[in-house]
Amino acid sequence: MTIKISIDCMGGDFGPAVTVAAAVSFASREPDVAFLLVGNEEILNAELKKYSYLNHPRMTVVHASETVEMDDPIEIALRRKKDSSMRIALMKVKEGEAQACVSAGNTGALMAVSRYVLKTMSGVDRPAICSILPNQKKLPTYMLDLGANVDCEPLHLHQFAIMGSALVSALEGKARPSIGLLNVGEEDIKGNDVVKKTAQLLRADHERGLLNFYGNVEGNDIFKGTTDIVVCDGFVGNVTLKAVEGLGRFVKTTMTDAFKSNPLNILGALIARGALKAISKTMNPSNYNGGSLLGLRGVVIKSHGSADKYSYEWAIQRAFDAVKNDVLSRIATSLAELMPASEETSNSDLNQNTPQENA
Amino acid sequence: MTIKISIDCMGGDFGPAVTVAAAVSFASREPDVAFLLVGNEEILNAELKKYSYLNHPRMTVVHASETVEMDDPIEIALRRKKDSSMRIALMKVKEGEAQACVSAGNTGALMAVSRYVLKTMSGVDRPAICSILPNQKKLPTYMLDLGANVDCEPLHLHQFAIMGSALVSALEGKARPSIGLLNVGEEDIKGNDVVKKTAQLLRADHERGLLNFYGNVEGNDIFKGTTDIVVCDGFVGNVTLKAVEGLGRFVKTTMTDAFKSNPLNILGALIARGALKAISKTMNPSNYNGGSLLGLRGVVIKSHGSADKYSYEWAIQRAFDAVKNDVLSRIATSLAELMPASEETSNSDLNQNTPQENA
Numbered sequence: 001m002t003i004k005i006s007i008d009c010m011g012g013d014f015g016p017a018v019t020v021a022a023a024v025s026f027a028s029r030e031p032d033v034a035f036l037l038v039g040n041e042e043i044l045n046a047e048l049k050k051y052s053y054l055n056h057p058r059m060t061v062v063h064a065s066e067t068v069e070m071d072d073p074i075e076i077a078l079r080r081k082k083d084s085s086m087r088i089a090l091m092k093v094k095e096g097e098a099q100a101c102v103s104a105g106n107t108g109a110l111m112a113v114s115r116y117v118l119k120t121m122s123g124v125d126r127p128a129i130c131s132i133l134p135n136q137k138k139l140p141t142y143m144l145d146l147g148a149n150v151d152c153e154p155l156h157l158h159q160f161a162i163m164g165s166a167l168v169s170a171l172e173g174k175a176r177p178s179i180g181l182l183n184v185g186e187e188d189i190k191g192n193d194v195v196k197k198t199a200q201l202l203r204a205d206h207e208r209g210l211l212n213f214y215g216n217v218e219g220n221d222i223f224k225g226t227t228d229i230v231v232c233d234g235f236v237g238n239v240t241l242k243a244v245e246g247l248g249r250f251v252k253t254t255m256t257d258a259f260k261s262n263p264l265n266i267l268g269a270l271i272a273r274g275a276l277k278a279i280s281k282t283m284n285p286s287n288y289n290g291g292s293l294l295g296l297r298g299v300v301i302k303s304h305g306s307a308d309k310y311s312y313e314w315a316i317q318r319a320f321d322a323v324k325n326d327v328l329s330r331i332a333t334s335l336a337e338l339m340p341a342s343e344e345t346s347n348s349d350l351n352q353n354t355p356q357e358n359a
Numbered sequence: 360m361t362i363k364i365s366i367d368c369m370g371g372d373f374g375p376a377v378t379v380a381a382a383v384s385f386a387s388r389e390p391d392v393a394f395l396l397v398g399n400e401e402i403l404n405a406e407l408k409k410y411s412y413l414n415h416p417r418m419t420v421v422h423a424s425e426t427v428e429m430d431d432p433i434e435i436a437l438r439r440k441k442d443s444s445m446r447i448a449l450m451k452v453k454e455g456e457a458q459a460c461v462s463a464g465n466t467g468a469l470m471a472v473s474r475y476v477l478k479t480m481s482g483v484d485r486p487a488i489c490s491i492l493p494n495q496k497k498l499p500t501y502m503l504d505l506g507a508n509v510d511c512e513p514l515h516l517h518q519f520a521i522m523g524s525a526l527v528s529a530l531e532g533k534a535r536p537s538i539g540l541l542n543v544g545e546e547d548i549k550g551n552d553v554v555k556k557t558a559q560l561l562r563a564d565h566e567r568g569l570l571n572f573y574g575n576v577e578g579n580d581i582f583k584g585t586t587d588i589v590v591c592d593g594f595v596g597n598v599t600l601k602a603v604e605g606l607g608r609f610v611k612t613t614m615t616d617a618f619k620s621n622p623l624n625i626l627g628a629l630i631a632r633g634a635l636k637a638i639s640k641t642m643n644p645s646n647y648n649g650g651s652l653l654g655l656r657g658v659v660i661k662s663h664g665s666a667d668k669y670s671y672e673w674a675i676q677r678a679f680d681a682v683k684n685d686v687l688s689r690i691a692t693s694l695a696e697l698m699p700a701s702e703e704t705s706n707s708d709l710n711q712n713t714p715q716e717n718a
Contacts, residue, residue, distance in 0.1 A: 219597070238577075239543065258637040261637070264633060
């Protein structure tokens, strides 16, 4: 069965030069994918022509006259640019013409427009961003929220845990993935009020056999792989993610400088190039590109704005896998099973709210 | 002038085996230091004997009959163990017999006992923990709070900025070190209410020429070295610090595994051992050991619990430097200059509060 993915081709730092190239490359190795390429028709056709993919049966160009810029305020993206490539790409999911959307545009705008166009799932107050980080067990650690919600209540963190659990269950084939609550210590008495109350909600689910709640985890547990999922609010998640990305770049620079510092080190690096390649493969942030916007009535994947072709292909892969593994209905089922009736909020009410300021 | 430092010798995962060894090593290379070694007299004398430092004129053993264990609740450390090595070491600072105290004990207990014994400075509601991280400019980034306060109001973050600025000014000889406020984006509209209100306070100080406020910074700016100081609440700071420590360990394991994976890689690593040493030197967390407990009426340095001798010596170095550079009076002067009268809280009131739960 062909999976159709709409691409916001104008989003990201490099626009069509990266997004079209990545889509072409993905289509060339994956026969079961078709793309709706959304953006300036002329530019997109020119890009497709470069790769001899113009009028390719699995590549459909959809014109959009506007582009959401990386520094556009949410208001502009939401209310002014009604013919943006971002919005049209999301509309294609809404209308059922595509099963997933990928965008490297401004995160806040993407979340707001996604909420507006697709609406949130029943039982979800606020969608969250979930990405993977590598860990010492050579498995992915799924972490959420990574920046959609800078102020969270326990009920939001609870929903993130439910959605994360359903996602990992679908993608990794684990019946009961383990959930850690990010905190400043392992003991129950540690942390602020929001975290303590969230732990109570998760512990209750665990006791009822509905979720596999491990308990509190600390920052280092992300990379130890202590749990499959790490739940936190979007402020903590965003700061942590960017800090580890920053350290990653710092390590890379330090290594490059050291191995180039004199002929002996250059020679050593040449001889041990297999080791350096293996390190680079494990640590390459491109392999972890593609954050899922969870809690929407549609699959939306956010790519890093600075993604190159290789990195953007990973974001497309996440979209493809999410559709293939039926992530959406898995999450909806979990929410229906797990959310206490009292906590569930009417979806129609929620979608009338002004979207939150996002990271 | 001799600087006297009291050491909580029983604190940390390894106790006197590390703490006494580190003090001896430090004393052997620094003639201007003298130590009060606090703990079980018999054990400490036995350790000193190993290094032929028994009855050394700059090594005084002070007996303490109790030890605060790593998992002791704050209540126990504070109210039960009145003859603990931690408390006696702090008392020596209070009584003027030592000018600084170093402990690798339980952070929460150390903060609580320090507050109780030494009291907070005028103008400080809550002491904070400040440590350094390396950055790409090959300079230290000072970051606070790293876990003493899991819930902060803008006035607390404001005080952290003032204390951090005075500390960096004293230690790095910078007249106006730059201050970044950790956030999910650079723009003023980003972040939660606490961060936005803190930015207003810092901007006002900046406009009056009192502090050098750069604005918001993101997680990656810690390692870019965008600002000299990064201010955040203790929840975010603690999680971020532990996450980057975790990634550091993960990188180290990945590198070790890769360079040992086959004879060619082993050979390459041998030839480029200079490069590997340089990388290890830059990245070695031991070089950054020693967090300052700022805002107390005395210099207190917290070492990592798992510190080895080399790492613990760095914590002693921080204590030595803080006294030598008169950090305490620099902070007191800055607070007096910068804290608006309305914000200043009576010190006696504060010290009657039950200590916060700490990380």
